[in-house]
Amino acid sequence: MNRCVFLARYLWLALLGCLLSAGVQAQSKAVDEITVGMSIPSLQWVFYLMVRDGVMEQAKALGIKKVLVSDAQADPARQVSQIQDMLSKGIDVLLYTATGSAASAVPVRLARQQGVPVICVDNFPKNVECDAYISTDNLAAAGELARQMIQLTGGKAQIGLLQGTLGDSTEIARAKGLDAVLSQAAGMKIVDQKPTDWLQDNGFKVAQDMLQKNPNINVFIGRSDAPALGAVQAVKVANIDHKVWVFGYDGLPSALEAIRDGKLDMTITQQAMEMGRTALRTAVDLQEGKQVTKVQLLPAFVTTRDNVAAFLEKHP
Incomplete structure (x- = not known):
C-alpha cells in the first residue's frame, strides 16, 4: 500500500474515532442535569409511596432536580400513556413498576426505542428484559x-x-x-x-x-x-x-x-426506601454507561412484636 494512502487512512480513522467519542460525550449528561421518569402503579398504595420517597431522597443527595412521577391509578392503559408522555418530554432514565401483567412489556419497549434505560422496580414485566431489576428477595x-x-x-x-x-x-x-x-x-x-x-x-x-x-x-x-x-x-x-x-x-x-x-x-x-434509593443509583450508573448488576435482590426481615419498635422508629 502507498505510504501516503496508508497515512491518510490512518489519520481518517483516528479522526472518525475522535468524532464518535465526541458524540458519546455529547449524549452524556451531568448527574444534576438528568431528568428521571418514575411510573408507579398507584399513589394509593403506601408501599410505592415509600419507594418513591427513597427515590426522592437519593435524588436530593445526588443533586438531581427533575424527577417526574406518574400515578397509573392501577390502570395499565393509563400507565402506557403516561410513560409515552414522559418519553416525549425527554426523560433520561425510567424507573418502572408494572401495573399488573397486561401490556406490562410495552413501556420497556417504548423506552428502549428511544435509548432510555429502564430500571424495573418490585414487579417484573412479562416477555421483556429490563436493563436492571430491583426487588426484594x-x-x-x-x-x-x-x-x-x-x-x-x-x-x-x-x-x-x-x-x-x-x-x-x-x-x-x-x-x-x-x-x-x-x-x-x-x-x-x-x-x-x-x-x-x-x-x-x-x-x-x-x-x-x-x-x-x-x-x-x-x-x-x-x-x-x-x-x-x-x-x-x-x-x-x-x-x-x-x-x-x-x-x-x-x-x-x-x-x-x-x-x-x-x-x-x-x-x-421489605426495604421499600432502600429499593427506591438503589433503583435511582442504578439508573444514574446506566445513564453514565457504567456496568451494573442486572438483578439486585434486597433482603427482607421477619418482624414480630419483639423487634417491631426498631422498624417503626426507622423504616428501611
Whole structure:
C-alpha cells in the first residue's frame, strides 16, 4: 500500500474515532442535569409511596432536580400513556413498576426505542428484559415466613391464603417461596385461596367469606399487609372462639403498628426506601454507561412484636 494512502487512512480513522467519542460525550449528561421518569402503579398504595420517597431522597443527595412521577391509578392503559408522555418530554432514565401483567412489556419497549434505560422496580414485566431489576428477595423471604409460621403454630394449621394479583411477578415469587417450605410440613394445609389484588377491603371480604365456609381456619396469610389487615378485621367481627394467626408481608407502617398493638402476628418488612434509593443509583450508573448488576435482590426481615419498635422508629 502507498505510504501516503496508508497515512491518510490512518489519520481518517483516528479522526472518525475522535468524532464518535465526541458524540458519546455529547449524549452524556451531568448527574444534576438528568431528568428521571418514575411510573408507579398507584399513589394509593403506601408501599410505592415509600419507594418513591427513597427515590426522592437519593435524588436530593445526588443533586438531581427533575424527577417526574406518574400515578397509573392501577390502570395499565393509563400507565402506557403516561410513560409515552414522559418519553416525549425527554426523560433520561425510567424507573418502572408494572401495573399488573397486561401490556406490562410495552413501556420497556417504548423506552428502549428511544435509548432510555429502564430500571424495573418490585414487579417484573412479562416477555421483556429490563436493563436492571430491583426487588426484594421474595423467594427467600416468603420461605422464611413459612418457617416462622410453622414454628408458631406447632406445624398444624388450616390456612386461608389471601393472594395478591394473579400473574404479578411478586405474587409468583412469594407463592413459590411459601409453597416450597409448606410442602414439607404435612400438618399445614391451605384450605382456601383467593386473589385480593393487594387491597385491604378485598382482604376483608375474602377472609370473611372463607371463615363462613370454613370456621376452622386458624391461619390467614396475606401476600401483602393490606389484605392481611383486612383479615384481622374479618376475624374480629366473626367472633371466632379460637386463636386465628394472621401473617402479612411488606412492613407497611399500619401493619407495624398492628403488630405493636397485638392485632397482627407477623410480617415481612421489605426495604421499600432502600429499593427506591438503589433503583435511582442504578439508573444514574446506566445513564453514565457504567456496568451494573442486572438483578439486585434486597433482603427482607421477619418482624414480630419483639423487634417491631426498631422498624417503626426507622423504616428501611
